[in-house]
Amino acid sequence: MNEEKGIVKENKNIGANYYLMEIKTESIAENSKPGNFVMIGINNNYDPLLKRPFGIYDVKSNSIYIYYEVVGKGTKILSEKRSGDNLDLIGPLGNGFPELKDKKILMIAGGMGIAPIYYGIKNYIHNNHVSLVYGARAKENLNLVFELEKLNLKSIFLYTDNGSLGIKGYVSSDLKKIISENDIDITISCGPEKMFESLNAVLKDENTKNYVSMEARMGCGIGVCHSCVVETVSDGYKKVCSDGPVFDMGDMKW
Ligand SMILES: Cc1cc2nc3c(=O)[nH]c(=O)nc-3n(C[C@H](O)[C@H](O)[C@H](O)COP(=O)(O)OP(=O)(O)OC[C@H]3O[C@@H](n4cnc5c(N)ncnc54)[C@H](O)[C@@H]3O)c2cc1C
Ligand code: FES
Incomplete structure (x- = not known):
């Protein structure tokens, strides 16, 4: 740092x-x-x-x-x-995404969550099969699609709340099907907290390992002010800035 x-x-x-x-x-x-x-x-x-x-x-x-x-x-x-x-x-x-090799990875981005996900894809694509689920409110909120199409993704599944681009629905809508058809081992998601709650409702019953990149209001970003704490199942409160932002989804209290 x-x-x-x-x-x-x-x-x-x-x-x-x-x-x-x-x-x-x-x-x-x-x-x-x-x-x-x-x-x-x-x-x-x-x-x-x-x-x-x-x-x-x-x-x-x-x-x-x-x-x-x-x-x-x-x-x-x-x-x-x-x-x-x-x-x-x-x-x-922050801790960053896990190092992965020879995995079938599903990256899941909601809205601005695409920012770290894009960099993750660029890194994982060399040694893994990577697919992407990317959703937002409407077509105008999915404006990085042209950049994503240049990456060598196995599949891209686009969703908008109003159906103006891709499938009408949410990133969680077809998750079970996508995971089973693409034999996914690992999911990594980033987006708003409401999205995580609906993803977790689906992913907790899957055999995938699920990581989540959390957001929180941050005062310092370096572990000093405690403004960014979230609660985990296994180990009480954690700081998003210095213990995360990437956590095991199944270990978060949603
Ligand atoms: C680890 C991390 C990574 C982030 N990455 C990005 C990114 O790549 N691109 C991006 O656009 N934004 C990102 N954000 C959110 C970004 O930090 C906030 O949008 C920004 O701080 C808002 O500042 P502001 O002064 O414009 O808004 P403010 O005037 O401070 O707030 C305006 C509105 O935004 C909301 N808001 C502010 N900060 C956050 C936050 N941290 N999480 C949720 N809502 C917030 C407030 O509740 C309020 O409604 C990230 C946040 C975190 C914690
Ligand atoms: S933002 Fe200050 S401890 Fe995390």
Whole structure:
């Protein structure tokens, strides 16, 4: 984990309130692995005061990429950053996704959950069979599909709540069938908490090993403030930032 100044190389609007930002860093890019995240200081004037957490969407040479949605003050200011602007960064943070080889993996992403999932796919694809279930509210919220289609995925299953792209339904709708037809060993999911509850309701009866990348409101991102705790079955409260964000789905109290 390092504190570092990053330099914005590009901050591209990719539809509606969604942005893809390239940030040039030295050691964070070099040390990142899929499932890690970074804390980003939005402004040099400490307003907003707290850094904001973002999953690492991709790493190329000495840049990291984040994919984000404008939802409040911090992300609005972030969306106004231009090439050459500085950002205070802490990272890479979190335990990251497990190392896997020769597995049949189903990656499951809901909405912005695609950010770390994309980087995970790029890594797993070399040594595993990887399929993806990706869902969002509507077509305009699934705007990375063209990038995903370039990856060598075994299958992609798209879902929208209103049926405007892919199948009308939720990422959990056909999960049993997809797992059995693709002989899945491992699932890795990232998305909103409500999605995890419905995934867990299906996955708890499957023979798959299931990992989940959790989100929580974060104060510090480095295990100090306890604002991000979640409850586990086996070991009480855990911090999403430093014990996670990736946990065994079956060990979480939903
Ligand atoms: C480990 C981790 C990885 C993340 N990765 C991404 C990512 O790749 N892309 C992305 O767009 N967002 C990601 N987020 C969520 C992102 O951190 C928040 O959207 C951001 O902090 C909001 O800041 P803001 O100042 O714009 O919003 P605020 O003004 O602070 O809040 C605006 C709204 O967003 C909600 N919100 C804020 N933070 C969170 C949070 N952590 N979880 C759920 N809801 C929140 C608030 O409840 C409120 O309704 C991640 C969060 C975590 C914990
Ligand atoms: S965000 Fe401070 S302990 Fe996790």
